[in-house]
Amino acid sequence: MQVFKLCLKIFKKNLPVMSIYFGVFIMVSIIMMSNNRPTEQAGFIQAKTRMVVFSEESSPLIDGMKEVLSDIAVFEAIEDDENQLQDALYFRRISYILRIPENFTEDFLAGKNPTLSVTSVPEATSKIYIDMRLDQYLNTANIYVNQIPGIDAQTLNTYTLEDLDYETPVQMLEADQTFGEEGMMPYYFNYLAYTFMFVVIMGISTIMLVFNDLNIKRRNACAPMSSTSVTLQFYLATMLFSLLSWALLAGLSLLFSRNELSDSNTLAFILNSFVFALSSSSIAFLIGNLVKGREAISAIANVFTLGSCFISGVFVPQAILTDSVLKMASFLPTYWYVRGNTLIAISADFSKALMIQLAFAVAFFILAIVVGKKKRMAIEA
Template sequence: MQVYKAFFKVIQKNRAQILIYLVVFMALALILSGAYNPPQDTDFTKVKVNIAFINDDGDSQLVAGLKTYLGENANLVAIPDETQKLQDALFFRQVEYILRVPAGFTEDMLNGKEVQLEKTTVPDSTSNIYMDLLINKYLNTVKTYTTYLPGLSQDDLSQNLEKDLAEQSKVTMISNGTHSIYAEKSGYYFNYLSYSLFAILILGVCSVMLVFNDTDLKRRNLCSPIRSANMNMQMVLGNLSFAILTWLVLISASFIMYGSFMFTATGLLLLLNSFVFTLAVLSISYLIGNLVKSRGAMSAIANVFALGTSFISGVFVPQELLGANVLTIASFTPTYWYVKANNEITAAVSFNTGNLSSIFTSMVLVLAFGVAVLGVTLVLIKQRRVES
């Protein structure tokens, strides 16, 4: 097993480069699982938009009432009243709506004069429309009262408003069954896994291939007493064990983070999907390993492949946000089908022939990619041998 041992010696020498991608992935996985909490769809909860409320008017019951009303229906974020700080908050979506109550608002409003509040928003956004609806509702109710019940004291007005606006309509939530809180999280985990897997396998396999394809070394190996079939067998074994080892390391954190969830149907399908994907990536890495000539080109190609496929296939940005033509291009990479299957697995509440057939079609396509690329590589190797 000299060849097999040599394979892992070369990997050992290149471990620094490979470890970087492992660390990047683990960091991403940890940050994601800590930060992201998917909404629970068993009861209806209204979405609260983040808004900033700035009052240039004096303290009055009317303004306080409006603020309380908005506080119940939106998240009030405290931002200092400075132009740049407000602009920053809006730009980075810390708030999506800035409402400014002008000076003299209470008096004008109670006297039925025309008055307008200033809003600064993300143009055309849905949150903008919703907040307009809420604020106009409150102020129109005030107007109705001041019109039809003139002379109503501010106290009574607030009481009436509070009572009226507490009226709520009934909402029935049709639940699609319970969904594990881990389902969506683990989906992200396995999607990100594709980025590191691509980078690590390309780097690992290429660095070994560069050594073994070196002309002098190859000639020396060919005149060794080991049969060429035996040598190739050991190489195949080396590649496979390296890929499986990488897969095991990358999925290991999922067991720590999601525990027994990984043994449910969803978890097992995710594992199977990632394993199939590993084989396809190995096959692509093997092709690249037989094409690159230098270590510089190797790290360039590893980065381009890992980043490129991840960006267009929906690893970093969800597939539903990508344009149709981007997805068409992406469907020529296995990553697209891998991510598609992951999304379908995690979205499914129960598995039936419908969604399972779609999931397995994706897996078969990923496998087909692997086989096709392997075929091309073998033809390439054969051709080279005949030429030389």
């Protein structure tokens, strides 16, 4: 078992680099665990704006205006002094000053469209809400003034407030279940793809790079060991490495989502990740037969792993990716792995995603054998 032991020594030598990516997976999983816990309630509560109202008259129309504004504003009592008001605006004790001129109600009922004097903090978003609420009240009141000639201020205010009291019922819907992540387990198994692909590509490609060295291949050809035995030991070592990596990452995913281990879909997640491990190992075999330098292995592993994960839905949910990106990603096993996790999360049939990943595993493995055989024939020639 000399070849098998040699492979294990090479794996051990590259263990520090691979440990970094195991650490990255753990850190990302912890971050996702803290940031993506489901909330009990989703909604919006608007903060009230602090404002001051100075009115030179008192009427039901003015009272109604203040009543409407009270829903989104808090009225502060500040003396009508320019310096005090400027200081209050500057230090953000208030954000809005509304001045209502004398004879405003009389002019409004006469249809003269009197103007209000407004002073606010520049570019404050709160100003927009106050303006919208004022416009809503005055525009509704103006309709009654135009349609009911001679209407008095009290009746006008009553009608206007009744209209503004109507609210449209809003129902908060749950997130789009096509993404399907009920619970946290799908997140962890999705991120498993990034770490596993890189570690396996780095590990297997490094071993194959050593064995594909021209001088080593010639020396092995002279050794009293059949090529079948060498190949068998080599594949045994690489498969052991892949299975150990998969078991460790799958175990970590289950550890982070231990509260969901009783879920009936747990075994399906494990099965889906195991099939993905097979397809990733086949890709690693192919890359190992293609690379010609140690520096190229890290570059290819990073580019291929990050690229496939970004467009396949590992980092960005497939539900918000464009159709063109998803069509391109569908030629990669990572896409079908994430797709399988999404279907598992909503208890849908994921057998198609599983079969396609197996097809990728077989196709890449056969392609790797063909490429390796051509390289051997070129050396012998």
